[in-house]
Amino acid sequence: MSENAPDIASLARHLEALRPSLLRLAQLQLRNAAWAEDAVSETLLAALQGAQRYRGTAQLKTWVVGILKHKVLDQLRHHTREPTLADAGDDDADELETLLYRRDGHFQEMPEPWTDPCGELQREQFFAVLEACMEQLPARQGRVFLMREWLEIDSATICQELGIASTNLWILLHRARLRLRECLQQNWFGDHTS
Amino acid sequence: MKIPNSCRDISGLLLAREDRSLSLGERLAVRVHILTCRACHRFEKQTLVLRGALRQWREHQREEGDPR
Numbered sequence: 001m002s003e004n005a006p007d008i009a010s011l012a013r014h015l016e017a018l019r020p021s022l023l024r025l026a027q028l029q030l031r032n033a034a035w036a037e038d039a040v041s042e043t044l045l046a047a048l049q050g051a052q053r054y055r056g057t058a059q060l061k062t063w064v065v066g067i068l069k070h071k072v073l074d075q076l077r078h079h080t081r082e083p084t085l086a087d088a089g090d091d092d093a094d095e096l097e098t099l100l101y102r103r104d105g106h107f108q109e110m111p112e113p114w115t116d117p118c119g120e121l122q123r124e125q126f127f128a129v130l131e132a133c134m135e136q137l138p139a140r141q142g143r144v145f146l147m148r149e150w151l152e153i154d155s156a157t158i159c160q161e162l163g164i165a166s167t168n169l170w171i172l173l174h175r176a177r178l179r180l181r182e183c184l185q186q187n188w189f190g191d192h193t194s
Numbered sequence: 195m196k197i198p199n200s201c202r203d204i205s206g207l208l209l210a211r212e213d214r215s216l217s218l219g220e221r222l223a224v225r226v227h228i229l230t231c232r233a234c235h236r237f238e239k240q241t242l243v244l245r246g247a248l249r250q251w252r253e254h255q256r257e258e259g260d261p262r
Contacts, residue, residue, distance in 0.1 A: 025255060062256045097202075105200025111236040114243040118250040127251050148213060149248045150255070155213050170210060177209045181240065 011051055014060055015044050021061075022068050028131065029072050029146040031139040035079060039071040046071070069151055073161070076143070080162055096178055114189050126188060133183035141176035144169060198223045205237045212245065 022043060026036035046067050047054070054063055102108055117126040134142060144162070147153050155173075159166050198207060198220065204227045207220050216224070228235050 021255075065256050101200075101202045105202040107201050107205075107233045107237075110233055111240055113236060114240045116243060117247050123250065123254070126247070127254060130247065130251055150252060152252070170213065173213045174206060174209050177212065177241075181244065184244070 008048070008051055011054070012048060015047055015064065018061060018064055019044065022064065024131075025065070025150070026068060026072055026075075028134055029143065029150060030075055031142055032079075035075045039068065039075045042071045042074075043068045073151060073153075076147070077161060096175070096182065100178065100182070112185065112189060117188060129188045130184065133180050133187065136183060137176050137179055141172050141179065144172045145176040145180070148173065199227060201227075201231065201234055201237075204228070204231070204234045208234070208238050208241050212241065 019040060022040045023036055026039045027033065030036045030039065043064060047064050050067075054060070100108060117123070134146065137145060144158060147158050147161075148155070153161070155166065155169055158164075159169050162169075198204060204224055207216060207224050210216065211224075224234075224238075228238060
């Protein structure tokens, strides 16, 4: 027992060091500071309680992020009935579509060729831009988009979890993807003519 | 049902493809359109670049060492 104590203490330190990146992910997904705090606290607590199932620091983040995904989903479920989650407002998608397409349905401008942004030298920078663009999505769009792309939940399950119709989900995801594309074009691909 | 054939329709399907499987008719409409439309061909390439980038971002969140 006593020989385990230093391990727990060092695990606690390592976990604490992960807190900022966990909080950033939770906030990105939940779009609510209080829910994100709760999810992260529950994650760190669960990690400490499950310490004996965990061996070695190499995979610490993988393991903890796995726990975080469950805790974040719990928060989403718990708050599903709240109007903030189901609120339809906050959208100017029509503007975006007018910006992108002519009346006859053609593109206003020729889409630019994009090259893989994840090369060794630039990926950190690109991820920062990507996260900033995801943060700028309207909250509802951001949540469902992150559920797809970060939590990797299939669309039918998202509809169940959030209690929304699939047509609503398609619309939200469509807008999120259009918006994200536009944001990345402006802030990454437009500048990086590599 | 209206056959999707404008760039707006086709790019919409290319985005939808990330979240649901397209019907046979939709897949055909996309393929036929893209044969002759450079803009939608580019748009499709963009969706694939973004798909790959999001995958890498996801993996990065799991594997990245303690920040700073």
